[in-house]
Amino acid sequence: MNADFMSIIEAIQQQTDSAGIREIMYGAIENYGFRSFIISGLPDRGQDVRPFVLLSGWNEEWYERYADLGYVHLDPVARNCFSTTKPFDWSDAPYDREADLPARRVMEEARDFGMDEGFCVPIHMEGGMQGAVSLVGGTQELDDKRRLELHMLALYAHGQLRFLSSSRPDLAPRRAITGRESEVLKWVAAGKTAGEIADITGLSTRTVNQHCENAQQRLGTNNRVHTVVEAIRHKLITL
Secondary structure (H helix, E strand, O other): OOOHHHHHHHHHHOOOOOHHHHHHHHHHHHHOOEEEEEEEEEEOOOOHHHHHHHEEEEOOHHHHHHHHHHHHHOHHHHOOOOOOOOOHHHHHHHOOOOHHHHHHHHHHHHHHHHHHHHOEEEEOOOHEEEEEEEEEOOOOOOHHHHHHHHHHHHHHHHHHHHHHHOHHHHHHHHOOOOOOHHHHHHHHHHOOOOHHHHHOOOOOOOHHHHHHHHHHHHHHOOOOOHHHHHHHHHHOOOO
């Protein structure tokens, strides 16, 4: 490995928060022709992916859609991580385009967000847990050496984020609330009703209520007031 690549690995290991790793990752993957990424654990069927996400650099609208609709359980790229230990191009994730219409829908919608190509590194952890680092961008210029470097980059970034998460439990709630949930909770804290928040944000009342319920579940609270208090305490929202 060249000195520049090793300096990137060392920099990741020295980071004490996810913001630092995010900055390093964006700079590093750009050198390989990639635009964005997600670093996550993979949930069992029926579970929400958001509490498992360690760091997302995805388009926020796509991230929320992907999470809200449970696309992680339909996504052929995510599913393939359970059956291989080797990094792979998204295009190599197997699925039947004619018979597996849900998987086809995920891939087609991803293309609508400019995510038509990518590279994925499966992560296999202790206790049978699975994870992935998925990079968005073309793979045509990747030779074996660059693929190996990306594999190592993914393992180190995923490992450091897991270390930071386990050594600082206060980071968990920060990963478990989305930008849209934070926005809705700010208006709840301001005393707005679901209908009023819907008018302000352009969302439906049903969607506003769903965001509140999702935030409540992920923060382990019993009602909206408790959810707002916890969100403020963890500095997820400010008044």
